[in-house]
Structures are given as C-alpha cells and as structure tokens.
Amino acid sequence: MAPALGDIQNTFRRQHASRRGFTLIDVMVSMVVIAVLIGIMLPSFAKVKETTQRVVCSSNVRQLGLGITMFSDHNDGFLPQTTFVNLRYGRIPAETTRLRIGSNSAFSARVRGSDSENIGIWDGLGRLYEEEYLETRGIFYCPSHKGDHGLENQHEKWNAADGDITGNYQYRGEGANGNRRLFQIVPRRTSIVSDSIRSERDLNHESGMNVLRADLAVFWFSDLDDSVRLLLRSTTNDSTDQLWNRLDGFVSSDPR
Secondary structure, eight states: OOOOHHHHHHHHHHHHHHTOOOOHHHHHHHHHHHHHHHHHHHHHHHHHHHHHHHHHHHHHHHHHHHHHHHHHHHTTTBOOOOGGGOTTTOOOGGGTTEEEEOTTSTTGGGTOOTTOOSSOEEOTTHHHHHTTSOOOGGGGSOTTOOSSOOGGGSHHHHHSSSSOEEOSEEEOOSOTTSOOBGGGSOGGGOEEEEEOOSOSTTOSOSSEEEEEETTSOEEEEEOTTOHHHHHHTSOOTTHHHHHHHHHHTOSSOOOO
C-alpha cells in the first residue's frame, strides 16, 4: 500500500531537520571559543618569536666578536678605533652604536679635517664593514629592535656615500682599564660588545641583553628588575660606563 501523504510530509520534515545548519547562536559561541583560544596562545607565540630573535641576536654579537678579533690580528692587536672614547675630544661612550659619521653630523669635527671629502667616515664597529671583515649589514642589527635605528629605516643611508648610520650594538672600544689592545684585556672580566645601552628607547630586548666578552664568550645578562632601564633614565654622563662595569661583574648582579 502506498504511504499516506501525511507520512511523506513527516519523513521530509525529519530529514530536513537532520540536515539543518548552525544557528546564529552556534556561530557566535564558536567565535567566542576561538577568540579565547587565540588570546591564550598569542603570548606563547610572542615568547617563541622573541626567543628566536634572541638567538639570532646572540649570533650577531658573536660574529661581531670574530670581526673584532680578525681586525685586531691585522692591526698589531688594537681594537677598531672609535672617536667616542677618545680623551682628546671628550668621551661620549653612549654614542658608540654609531657605525658611520656623516659629513653633516654633529660629531663630524671629531673625525675629519677641513679638507676632507664630503663623505661619511666609518667608526668603531663600522670599520669592520668598511674593511670587509664583516660584509653583511644585518649583523649590526638586532631583529628585536623596535626603536628608530633598525636596518629597514636606514637602507638609503647604507646605499649612500654619506650620512650617519647607527647600529643596534654598543661597542666599548677599550678594556676596563682603558687598554686598546685586545691581548692586554683580561678576557673573562671584560665585556666589549653588548646590545644597545645608548638609551632606554634603544634597548633591543625587554628583559636583558646579549653581551660579548673579550674571550668571545656570549652570555645573556638578565634584567628582570629593570635596573638597566632605571640607570639609563638617569641624566648622568657616566651611566654607560656604569653599565659596562656591571656587565663586567664589578657589581653585585654578576650574570654568570
């Protein structure tokens, strides 16, 4: 016997109900759950990214150390010269992140005579690039840097013959006692390169910095108590020297 019309309609309704899609409430609940999961996972992603960038930064610092060693071997043991630790013109150790001093720079008088060509003069770590010990520009820049002196902001300057160029790494230019020859520096007690300590804005990482000692050992100096930031906020001219002493281990928070 053929099924009744009512039975056919009931069967169709049941099949249609079983194929019904998500309601608006279902979609909204799903979106809320996804948003919560993303919110939970984002800090983990950020932490992984920063850890990776710290490793790249550490590699850059180590390569700077190798460049300094090669330069020293070819120059009677002397470190690359920087005008900013030159007593004749007055020491400005915070400015040693500069790689090149342009002809119109406020510091140009420190490095050029009146008959000099109208081009930038390489200084400090920049001499490693000028003399082809290190040929990759990215080595002079930390991937975590968020200030005004990232590589992406200075491409035009690198491609020009003149103009200031600033990197992301601080160069000491001497040993703790003013020694300029690498072999005269006590290696395990002297830091010679670090992440930028030029100013609070120029810090590369939130919680510390990579540091190179004169024996080419790279270590992480933890700054969980923000002591470095607090010191950089001071207006004293010797804050950079104080930080170098701290990195050397001359004060209580020895990172080793």
